[in-house]
Amino acid sequence: MPTPTLRRPRLRPYLWGPAALVAAGVLVPxxxxxxxxxxxxPEELAALLLRWRNVRLLGNTLGLTAGVLAAATxxxxxxxxxxxxxxxxxxxxxxxxxxxxxxxxxxxxxYALLGLAGTNGLLAQVGVVWPRPSGYGGALVALxxxxxxxxxxxxxxxxxxxxxxxxEAARSLGYREREVAxxxxxxxxxxxxxxxxxxxxxxxxxxxxxxxxxxFETFSYAIYLQYAAALDRVYAAWLALMxxxxxxxxxxxxxxxxxxxxxxxxxxxxxxxxxxxxxxxWRILAYGFVALVGLAGIGLPVAxxxxxxxxxxxxxxxxxxxxxxxxxxxxxxxxxxLAAALAVPIAYLGVRRPSAPSRxxxxxxxxxxxxxxxxxxxxxxxxxxxxxxxxxQTLALLVGAYALHFLAEAVGPVRSALYQAPPRxxEAARxxGRPPAAAFFAATFPLLRRGLGVSVAFVFLSALKxxxxxxxxxxxxxxxxxxxxxxAAGEALFSVAAPYALVLILTSSLLVGLLLRDT
Amino acid sequence: xxxxxxxxxxxxxxPLLAACADEAETDVPGVEVADAEGPLVIYSGxxxxxxxxxxxxxxxxxxxxxxxxxGTDAELIAALQEEGQASPADLLWANTAGALGAAxxxxxxxxxxxxxxxxxxxxxxxxxxxxxVTTRFRVLAYHPQRVDPTALPATVMELPQQAGLRGRIGWTxxxxxxxxxVTAMRLLHGDEATAAWIGAMKTLDPxxxxxxxxxxxxxxxxxIDVALTNHYYVLRMLDGEAGAEEARPEAPMAIYPxxxxxxxxxxxxxxxxxxxxxxxxxAARRFLDxxxxxxxQAFAAEEVNEYPVIPxxxxxxxxxxxxxxxxxxxxxxxxxxxxxxATLDLLRRQGLL
Numbered sequence: 001m002p003t004p005t006l007r008r009p010r011l012r013p014y015l016w017g018p019a020a021l022v023a024a025g026v027l028v029p030x031x032x033x034x035x036x037x038x039x040x041x042p043e044e045l046a047a048l049l050l051r052w053r054n055v056r057l058l059g060n061t062l063g064l065t066a067g068v069l070a071a072a073t074x075x076x077x078x079x080x081x082x083x084x085x086x087x088x089x090x091x092x093x094x095x096x097x098x099x100x101x102x103x104x105x106x107x108x109x110x111y112a113l114l115g116l117a118g119t120n121g122l123l124a125q126v127g128v129v130w131p132r133p134s135g136y137g138g139a140l141v142a143l144x145x146x147x148x149x150x151x152x153x154x155x156x157x158x159x160x161x162x163x164x165x166x167x168e169a170a171r172s173l174g175y176r177e178r179e180v181a182x183x184x185x186x187x188x189x190x191x192x193x194x195x196x197x198x199x200x201x202x203x204x205x206x207x208x209x210x211x212x213x214x215x216f217e218t219f220s221y222a223i224y225l226q227y228a229a230a231l232d233r234v235y236a237a238w239l240a241l242m243x244x245x246x247x248x249x250x251x252x253x254x255x256x257x258x259x260x261x262x263x264x265x266x267x268x269x270x271x272x273x274x275x276x277x278x279x280x281x282w283r284i285l286a287y288g289f290v291a292l293v294g295l296a297g298i299g300l301p302v303a304x305x306x307x308x309x310x311x312x313x314x315x316x317x318x319x320x321x322x323x324x325x326x327x328x329x330x331x332x333x334x335x336x337x338l339a340a341a342l343a344v345p346i347a348y349l350g351v352r353r354p355s356a357p358s359r360x361x362x363x364x365x366x367x368x369x370x371x372x373x374x375x376x377x378x379x380x381x382x383x384x385x386x387x388x389x390x391x392x393q394t395l396a397l398l399v400g401a402y403a404l405h406f407l408a409e410a411v412g413p414v415r416s417a418l419y420q421a422p423p424r425x426x427e428a429a430r431x432x433g434r435p436p437a438a439a440f441f442a443a444t445f446p447l448l449r450r451g452l453g454v455s456v457a458f459v460f461l462s463a464l465k466x467x468x469x470x471x472x473x474x475x476x477x478x479x480x481x482x483x484x485x486x487x488a489a490g491e492a493l494f495s496v497a498a499p500y501a502l503v504l505i506l507t508s509s510l511l512v513g514l515l516l517r518d519t
Numbered sequence: 520x521x522x523x524x525x526x527x528x529x530x531x532x533x534p535l536l537a538a539c540a541d542e543a544e545t546d547v548p549g550v551e552v553a554d555a556e557g558p559l560v561i562y563s564g565x566x567x568x569x570x571x572x573x574x575x576x577x578x579x580x581x582x583x584x585x586x587x588x589x590g591t592d593a594e595l596i597a598a599l600q601e602e603g604q605a606s607p608a609d610l611l612w613a614n615t616a617g618a619l620g621a622a623x624x625x626x627x628x629x630x631x632x633x634x635x636x637x638x639x640x641x642x643x644x645x646x647x648x649x650x651x652v653t654t655r656f657r658v659l660a661y662h663p664q665r666v667d668p669t670a671l672p673a674t675v676m677e678l679p680q681q682a683g684l685r686g687r688i689g690w691t692x693x694x695x696x697x698x699x700x701v702t703a704m705r706l707l708h709g710d711e712a713t714a715a716w717i718g719a720m721k722t723l724d725p726x727x728x729x730x731x732x733x734x735x736x737x738x739x740x741x742x743i744d745v746a747l748t749n750h751y752y753v754l755r756m757l758d759g760e761a762g763a764e765e766a767r768p769e770a771p772m773a774i775y776p777x778x779x780x781x782x783x784x785x786x787x788x789x790x791x792x793x794x795x796x797x798x799x800x801x802a803a804r805r806f807l808d809x810x811x812x813x814x815x816q817a818f819a820a821e822e823v824n825e826y827p828v829i830p831x832x833x834x835x836x837x838x839x840x841x842x843x844x845x846x847x848x849x850x851x852x853x854x855x856x857x858x859x860x861a862t863l864d865l866l867r868r869q870g871l872l
Contacts, residue, residue, distance in 0.1 A: 052870075053870055111733075114733070114736065114737075114740075115736070117740070118737070118739075118740025118741055118742060119739075119740055119741035119771075120739050120740050120741070120770070120771075121740060131742075132737065132740055132742045134726075134742075212729035212730075213729065213733050215726065215727060215728060215729070221729075222872075225693045225729075225872060226872075227593060227594060227597060232863065233597055233600075374594065378597060378598065378601050381598055381601045381602060382601045385601075385602060385603075385605045389605060392605070392607075393607065468594075471588075471589060471590045471594065472590065472594065472598055474588075476558070476560060476586035476587075476588055476607070477586040477587065479567070483567070483589065484567075487566045487567045487568060487589065488566070488568055489732070490566060490730065490732060491566050491568055491569070491732065491755075492732040492735065492736075492752065492755055492756065493568055493755075496568060
């Protein structure tokens with residue numbers, strides 16, 4: 001333990017307050033699940049736990065998670081490198097292409113892929129009949145296409161923030177380019193990669209929209225079936241606890257991989273400009289790659305939605321759209337801001353005051369994300385009715401639920417930015433007499449802007465697409481864009497679903513564009 | 520500081536535990552009171568495209584305020600159970616007799632007056648706890664270019680003998696209407712025959728879909744050639760619906776009805792129950808009355824291809840005449856379809872859930 005240069009500030013309410021809220025967000029559903037789980041009779045319990053099916057679910061879940069992570073890395077890493085470190089033109093557009101798939105709800109992506117193939121698919125109209133995607137492969141492609149942006153954005157943020165002087169130093173020491181990449185750049189990408197990877201993994205673990213349409217049985221699909229179809233809260237609770245256990249194990253693994261890393265510049269002076277690699281004859285290949293990713297990730301779902309729109313016999317009910325947009329925005333935007341605000345103290349404690357409790361708190365935020373949303377929603381029903389009945393079915397509860405559930409998405413980008421913000425600046429501000437909070441806002445906060453922007457975008461996009469929490473916790477008569485898409489698509493009324501999906505994607509794109517404009 | 524986490528845990532968990540424990544004692548005898556302030560609250564397991572237009576008409580016709588919470592049947596029943604006495608809901612509108620029966624068995628519903636229960640021509644549960652509103656029918660949908668309908672069996676019980684259909688059958692084991700169908704099969708043919716049927720079906724490698732919409736898209740795309748589904752999904756694809764969806768009469772699918780009285784043609788009754796905890800019982804009864812008016816029943820037939828339940832309604836050509844449709848379905852007490860638990864056990868033992 002190094003000797004601190006300044007007395008460490010006391011833990012103040014603005015630091016532990018958010019931490020307590022986050023703990024609540026995780027403990028409430030966990031408590032709920034435990035209560036429900038132990039309602040089972042002993043024999044019933046044995047029958048539920050010792051099913052061969054659970055092993056199959058575990059294998060499927062792990063296999064899909066690993067596959068999606070590998071595939072998402074293969075898309076995100078080259079793309080992030082292209083836009084930050086090469087002379088590729090149109091980096092802004094490429095960045096947008098790498099982010100926009102986040103705006104596409106997973107089940108729309110799955111419908112789009114399904115609609116492409118088969119004897120009546122879009123491709124069949126130009127004479128190509130592909131077998132319809134299903135099972136592992138189908139789920140892998142659909143999930144990769146809408147989760148790789150989490151990795152891409154995290155990697156891009158850290159690549160932009162890297163100080164090239166380290167690489168230059170390595171080059172001057174005689175390292176070749178390949179060695180510089182492997183020994184200097186890649187290690188520095190680690191925290192951001194892990195943060196993004198964790199989000200991808202949690203998405204795969206929690207997804208049921210894609211896996212159900214692709215008919216691939218994972219834990220979350222099984223949990224969804226128990227709650228949504230089988231009226232069984234006990235078996236669902238056990239499956240949810242198994243899923244949480246699995247997530248907990250992955251979180252421990254991530255923490256191990258991240259331990260004891262420091263990435264801030266310690267010297268004085270400003271970061272130097274990055275030297276961009278000239279692509280030369282690889283340019284065509286690079287553009288081809290970008291075009292392919294853009295076509296698959298955003299072109300295909302948008303084309304599918306436009307195709308649905310064209311199928312409608314009558315004009316869509318554009319009037320209802322405005323109301324749905326308003327409901328979506330007034331729940332998602334405050335939730336995104338709240339989550340980002342909560343993420344700052346949590347990431348700060350984790351990075352600047354690393355201790356067992358602060359690290360635990362950060363991991364706990366991820367557990368909230370891993371709790372199946374239906375269980376999360378039911379727990380909040382019970383909790384809010386018991387503790388604060390006036391909150392039940394209010395916008396405030398919905399916003400709080402979104403923020404707590406999606407907090408993990410907000411923590412990662414802030415954490416990555418904090419790793420790169422030199423602690424000396426803040427220490428200097430404190431030494432100059434600023435109180436700790438003022439010192440933070442004067443010295444560190446401005447350096448977090450890029451990360452915070454990404455945090456807000458992540459949570460906003462997720463909240464916009466969210467369904468189970470919205471269904472169970474929203475105020476009466478509340479109807480979001482996502483509910484419009486799901487309600488109509490589920491009844492095969494694709495032309496009714498289309499305008500909602502289109503507005504959903506447009507809104508998301510607009511916000512993402514705004515947030516990325518100045519980063 | 521060290522004690523903070525455990526203190527927090529206690530603070531947070533105690534009301535939760537108390538609430539879970541309270542649940543058992545929520546059976547306070549209902550007292551007739553005048554409707555409370557605020558709108559009539561409907562929990563609907565049916566999708567908004569099927570419900571919202573009717574609620575809007577009800578608002579216009581009566582001037583009463585009404586709000587709807589959407590979800591799936593099971594989600595909403597779980598929410599109602601967790602809400603207990605504090606539930607703001609007055610009515611539960613659900614897709615299947617199984618879900619309605621389960622909600623009734625869980626003590627969620629008040630008994631309905633005979634003035635309401637006397638109106639539908641059929642399907643009224645003997646428990647009197649919920650009101651049938653519309654009905655749909657189970658059917659076998661098939662791909663007309665790839666399947667010869669004359670070779671299909673007269674009863675769904677013999678479907679597993681169609682070895683030629685291996686890998687070409689679609690079903691939806693997790694979907695509530697399929698589960699109603701299995702419950703009815705258990706009631707009509709016994710548990711053993713039903714388990715044997717599922718086991719035999721499994722040897723044909725059926726493809727399990729999450730719901731009917733993706734299954735029929737798969738049928739149209741040639742992924743499967745027959746599908747155990749509900750009649751209106753097929754009609755919706757062929758004829759369009761509610762003026763919103765373009766008809767796709769070229770879609771390669773047709774309906775194969777099994778013989779009269781076969782469980783493969785089971786009527787799937789949608790209905791509404793009045794919740795024990797309703798705070799607007801009068802407005803709720805007016806809503807139930809409204810659902811059985813000719814206008815509301817005609818909406819079901821003309822806009823969403825479902826069959827009305829009150830007698831004497833004229834039906835569009837694409838639907839079968841009502842008396843013919845009713846004779847296709849086996850007759851049973853639709854209240855008995857509430858025995859969902861044994862069906863789920865069976866599906867679980869067979870590894871389908």
